[in-house]
Amino acid sequence: MTVKISGTGSALPEKTVTNFDMAKLVDTSDEWIRERTGIAERRISTKDTVSTLAAKACQAALENAGASAEEVELIIVATCSPELLLPCCACQVQSVIGAPHAVAFDINAACSGFLFALNTAYAYMNTGLYKNALIVGSEVLSKLVDWSDRSTCVLFGDGAGAAYIQTVKDEEALCENGRHSGIESIVQGSDGSKGMVLSCGERGVSNPFANDSEQPSKYIHMDGQEVYKFATRQVPACISEALNKAGIGVDDVDKFVLHQANVRIIESVAKRLKADISKFPMNLDRVGNMSSATIPVLLDELNRSGQLKRGDRLVLSGFGAGLTYGASVIVW
Numbered sequence: 199m200t201v202k203i204s205g206t207g208s209a210l211p212e213k214t215v216t217n218f219d220m221a222k223l224v225d226t227s228d229e230w231i232r233e234r235t236g237i238a239e240r241r242i243s244t245k246d247t248v249s250t251l252a253a254k255a256c257q258a259a260l261e262n263a264g265a266s267a268e269e270v271e272l273i274i275v276a277t278c279s280p281e282l283l284l285p286c287c288a289c290q291v292q293s294v295i296g297a298p299h300a301v302a303f304d305i306n307a308a309c310s311g312f313l314f315a316l317n318t319a320y321a322y323m324n325t326g327l328y329k330n331a332l333i334v335g336s337e338v339l340s341k342l343v344d345w346s347d348r349s350t351c352v353l354f355g356d357g358a359g360a361a362y363i364q365t366v367k368d369e370e371a372l373c374e375n376g377r378h379s380g381i382e383s384i385v386q387g388s389d390g391s392k393g394m395v396l397s398c399g400e401r402g403v404s405n406p407f408a409n410d411s412e413q414p415s416k417y418i419h420m421d422g423q424e425v426y427k428f429a430t431r432q433v434p435a436c437i438s439e440a441l442n443k444a445g446i447g448v449d450d451v452d453k454f455v456l457h458q459a460n461v462r463i464i465e466s467v468a469k470r471l472k473a474d475i476s477k478f479p480m481n482l483d484r485v486g487n488m489s490s491a492t493i494p495v496l497l498d499e500l501n502r503s504g505q506l507k508r509g510d511r512l513v514l515s516g517f518g519a520g521l522t523y524g525a526s527v528i529v530w
């Protein structure tokens with residue numbers, strides 16, 4: 199028995215905001231943003247919410263897999279920017295797509311969220327509790343960004359991506375190249391002691407008996423250099439560990455699908471792994487950093503443009519606020 203990704207989907211808001219548009223809002227330039235981040239434009243929501251984007255991505259993933267919402271047993275939405283605290287986004291999605299038999303809940307592991315959702319669903323499915331799952335990364339970060347802070351507002355975008363995963367028998371997972379579709383290894387980690395290098399407040403302690411003068415800032419705050427150091431050190435280390443666990447080397451990997459935070463981080467990871475940068479597909483120039491949505495949106499682009507063949511070996515790796523990080527080796 200193995201767990202394979204049978205379909206992918208994504209949804210992006212219509213509005214494109216270029217670096218030139220950003221330069222009209224804050225003191226920045228296309229040149230600065232491209233050089234430091236690799237981003238040229240991003241999609242920004244003018245009406246879509248985390249749940250509407252997530253539902254559209256799920257419908258597209260089900261269609262791509264040839265599955266129906268009726269048969270979905272588990273929905274996990276990874277998000278750090280839900281429009282409602284209650285109910286959770288996964289329950290909103292369940293209602294919109296019509297998946298009455300699903301158990302639905304959210305997780306928040308920021309930019310590692312999709313990977314952690316995939317691994318959580320995989321763990322459930324390995325116990326035999328569920329046979330399939332919709333896993334989603336969906337974000338509307340534009341509402342968490344201080345649009346007067348040039349050091350953060352240029353980085354982020356909105357969007358959602360989803361994957362439909364299923365347990366299949368080993369013989370059904372056998373690919374032409376002799377590999378079996380499925381998850382080969384998982385590495386995950388967290389370092390809460392460094393949490394405040396990338397933070398965004400909601401509500402602090404607030405009730406009639408508390409002094410509520412110290413409310414956390416409700417906008418994203420980031421120590422960019424600390425995040426850079428964390429990512430360029432931790433991501434190659436956890437990818438190497440995941441490869442070791444799977445008993446393979448860098449050369450056995452066809453594509454490294456990394457969280458799309460920053461082109462310089464991805465280039466540095468490639469260099470440290472001694473892997474060819476052409477194995478690191480990127481779309482951050484067009485969509486920016488969409489936190490938990492980056493990996494599934496990129497996977498969907500690769501899948502729909504025919505760049506993934508059954509039997510290809512992929513490394514998925516996420517890293518972000520928490521701090522959280524992880525890598526999984528999968529065979530497509």
Ligand code: ACO
Nearest residue numbers: 226227230234309348349352422423425426459460517518
């Ligand atoms: N346009 C023009 N100038 C800017 C901008 C901007 N958008 N943002 C900052 N600056 C200025 C600063 O004010 C500063 O000016 P000063 O020297 O006069 O004080 C100067 O540029 C340098 O600022 P730094 O913050 O030191 O810039 P740095 O070279 O570190 O680049 C960046 C910032 C791109 C965020 C970098 O730290 C980085 O790549 N960090 C990795 C973190 C990251 O990518 N986070 C994404 C989200 S988190 C995640 O997904 C895991």
